[in-house]
Amino acid sequence: MTDPWYALAERLGGIAYGGDYNPEQWPQDVWQEDVRLMREAGVNLVTVGVFSWSRFEPRPGTYDWNLLDTVLDLLHAHGIAVDLATPTAAPPPWFSKAHPTSLPRTASGTRLTHGSRQAFCPSSPDYARAADAIVTALATRYACHPAVVMWHVHNEWGNHNALCYCDASAAAFRTWLRDRYGTLDELNELWGTDFWGQRYGDWEEIDPPRETTAFRNPGQELDYRRFSSDALLARHRAETALLRELAPGIPVTTNLLGTLEKKIDGHSFARHSDIVSIDHYLVAADPANHIDLALNADLARGMAGGRPWLLMEHSTSAVNWQPVNVPKGPGEMRRNSLTHLARGADGIMFFQWRQSRAGAEKWHSAMLPHGGTAARTWGEVTGLGAEIAGLAEVRGTRVRASVALLFDWHAWWALELEARPSERLRYLDTVRQWYAALWDLGVTCDLVAPDADLASYAAVVAPSLYLVSAANAEALHTYVRGGGHAVFGPFSGAVDAYDRMHPGAHPGAFRDLLGLVVDEYVPLREDESVLLSDGSRTRLWTERVESRGCTVRLRFADGPVPGGPAVTRNSYGDGAGWYAAATLPAPALRGLLDAVCREAGAAPAASVPAGVEAVRRAADDRSYLFLINHTGEDVSVPLDGRTRLDGSVPPGPVVVPAGDVVVLREGGTAEQPARPHREEDR
Template identity: 45%
Template sequence: MKRHEPARATQGWQRGGILFGCDYNPEQWPESVWNDDVALMVQAGIDIVAINIFGWASIEPRPGEYDFDSLDAIIALLHENGIRVNLGTGTSSPPPWLSTQHPEILPVMADGTTRWPGGRQAWCPSSPVFREHALRLASVVAERYGDHPAVALWHVSNELGCHNALCYCDVSATSFRRWLEARYATIERLNDAWGTSFWSQRYSRWSEILPPRTTVSTVNPGHRLDFERFSSEELLSYYRDELAIVRAASSVPVTTNFMITAHIRTQDYWRWAPEVDLIANDHYVDYRLEHPEAEVSFSADLTRGLADGNPWLLMETSTSAVSWQPYNIAKVPGELARTVASHVARGADGICFFQWRASRQGAEKFHSALLPHAGTDSGIWRETLGVSAMLDQLAPVSGSRVDARAAIMFSWEAWWAVENDTHPSQDVKYMPEAHRAYAALRTAGVTVDFVPPGANLSGYSLVIVPTLYCITDVDAQALSDYVAGGGHVMVTFFSGLADDELRLRMDVTQATPPGAFAELLGAWTEEFFPLNADGTVVLSDGSTGTIWTEIVRVTTATVMTEFADGQLPGQPAATSNVFGEGRAIYVATALDDDSYAELMAGALTEAGVVGHALGRDVEVVSRSNDTDRFVFVINHSDREVSFTGTGTELTTGERVEGTVFVPAGAVRVLRESIH
């Protein structure tokens, strides 16, 4: 299922085992502290340290004047102590002198207001002035350290697009027009793609087009979607510019840190993934969610999908509380080990933390760290040592791949499109429906891969397609071919309605039913009946649904359950259709958790996928290599669970014959011989 080949070998960042690392910001501390910090890093078993992530103002205090004395010293100190360096290019946030001399680099919001310096990422991705200065810095850093033996990984910028992905300034407008002209070639083709005959929006020349700035009414949906595509590509082109500079000076692998979370959606990481040598992700437990531990595993599985199933790096996470949520909840004892184990179980061969020493000043001074404000006589420090020891115990897992026979089709473009304006219900959101599908699979104890539309699905027995509002003809056909060849698929509501230009799929001659999946599903949607915010509907099998109902017209499908009340009693709520050698299920409402889990269990059984269900709060994931299988059981519950197997339990070193007991809140990893 390879979608891309890494640009170069990635082995340089790792020397066997599971990497343990952190960010370090020595510029925040007097040099007298550095020796103590590095000595404690050695004690904690730190393998790699990310530095110079926010170093621009320190290494270029004035335009064209460079001071590398401190950076040279900390790199040398780390190297002398056997700690490798993940070296940042230093370009993630410009220093005050740059925005003072060139305020034109500052980003502009949709309402025309400027975002000022004083935080971070105060720059426009399209600004040639910013690129000139940033690329000059990247070049100087890469030339200075390109051959340094301490450097094991290059870190381009930091969390690109976290705050400044969408800029609506005049410079961005010019870049947007160039991007549109390259995409559509003619203004007539763009007018067709955007449907500009509606509301007298037809353009006669490229210069008339602006970014989708705040309007007095609704913005054209195609216009907005293309701007989101452009914005992702614009930042990607900036990353490529830095990448080229680093690669010209160094043979060390290059990466940048993605942000696979429930709330950041501005980068289409399927497009970005082929450009990095090592997939790296930043992830922090989000306590605003109903099931934060499930989102941890969701993010890890999606990151592994971007890595084509290869091992990846967790570039940032936290030992305990963060500093940017409304309520910054501290991790309870044992939670840190469980979240770390969840990432490793799902493919991470490296775990790194923001940051090494908790800050005394600045916006993140209440953000937790490996070395907390309380010092080494603290619970966090003891858990830091515990995580280090656990990663050492899990060393044999390194290099193995996660076993998965089920997949979720995931699309950033569909995410953007689903949450565009003027849809039947504002409550239809993309990520919650993806999470809902994931939760049902997790309840069944089934590990999930994530794949983009159009992926090779031949290795999967069941594919879930949640709320995939828009899809190309080619990708829709690939899904149909998969099912015709014997695959099983479950499609949920608001899927396949539009093409990639957001043109609704309908045959104006009415010769064929509307929708990309009408033939595949043996059913099609006649009319939508969304529910109110607190509305529910009962189904004939006792299930309940929320958010959505619709009139489903059945052609070749069999009705599995019907709406029993609401506006559509007697109408199909879920259908099943034999298509070629496979089967396709359609779900026309947002089922409650238990009902979704029950429906998913039936689909898994029919597809021949066997889960390892030990309860909704227990993760069971396996990784394998040519000789061994590693079964992770991560018990988030308050009860002991057990599973069967024979081998060595890695966290205790005990030999197991038959049954492994996993205490409440604990992690166990069984190493089994395949042969």
């Protein structure tokens, strides 16, 4: 399957719009009203069956398809396509009772109980057999149903159960380690087990990194993170293989969680999905949550290799799981949705269609709220549906980004293990700070894995790359020697893929590329700050840097290393390597990234006022400029030669009202989606 999005777009006739549909929560006489209102709202795709295992298989091996048969036929009759989910994220109560050892154990040995979702050990053979059986039965029955246009595998892999420490997990971990290392001598060498007398003489001596007396072996802990992610990935691949065998030609997706999920490697799951999907939810307490939204959209696009992706879930208003669940203001849901669309999504979906009356998520907003069609949210949902339909010509186009930001779950895991120089240096904090600086500069970036092909990017930004493999480090050297610009954040390049120090002085992986040596890492206490030579102050982290040919762009004016380099640039081959030896304050960080982007030739999509996003989606014959105003004031953007999608030509500067979104066509028209490039052209 080379063009899954093109085939899906043909079936839908436009951009995907809809949400999770859970008819089992409602009496059958409500279903007719649901499909009528879906049509009114412009819904063309719904996800069905996510948590329905106990309905589909009420007793072991006994299947009841009456509900699903009726619902799929009803949706198809009303022109609504279905993303049919495998219900394996919610094993039924009978399964947990019959197989109590399938329930996960914590690191302290506590066996968790049934009563929520994802109550299973990823390595449980009993779970694997039961999951494969329900997936096989589901796919066999509905492979040819005309409503089914996509398969939805599981739900939010690893959200609640990624790390299990039971005996089944221990046995699976040993097998994983044998496959990875081959011999115990290799494992002992790379884990550094001679420290604290941990050397292993038999595979059976190795357990998961359960709670113990002191610090756990970091190599073991890091590999357990990898193993746990791979155990869930094995289940994803198993379900996907069954679906592809029994229902060939129907694309497969799964809803990943982006930065909301630390415990699984999202890049690896994306590589085994036909269409990349994510869920994204705003953090209400964050006044700049729209920047985090953009970050996760760019991460989804990066995981998709630049191809269109699907926003599988977001909220129409408040969620139910934050300390204070603040509803979205008027127009905010539309602005959020169109921001995802601007950044490459070809589908805008919600959790869920009809707001629940009971259960843990009854206070989670939905497309059809408790108040029904009289509620404010319903008016916004129907208005957005009409607008999404009018944007159909945008689908299939791609976001053009000249900067790559390296995002790596392995570096995230390693940085935040025990016994680091400072527990206050947090991976996501650093990534978000650097991304926010690029967002402020208006520079669009793809968030990609360190092993991605970087050749097409003018600049590469690595905010936090504490761990980097020798192969990925060499690829970055090659990229810069060939004329690229790479900028690294503090504490980058320190350890290899096994959390061992790279040979020689710090930063071992990038010492030559950066033309410097870090003599010592100097984290700051909570109440400390250091003056920089530009007059700003930095907190959290500094480093004692010695130049080995680099040019100093900013210095520490006081603190532990007065006069020492804080920001450097080094010519390397035909390119340049830049380094920040501190957690820079926002103005200094913007200044650094602005200098890098200017020198590399990475320009914003358009010149816009502060608080306004400008993002471009394009195909060979046309492009579209999205202007998104996150401020409380109308703004004027000096653009000409563009038209609105309704064909009107804005007179003079384009005015973007407060909190509004304007989409401009920059050339050409289209009634059909752009066909994605062939794999061999990518």
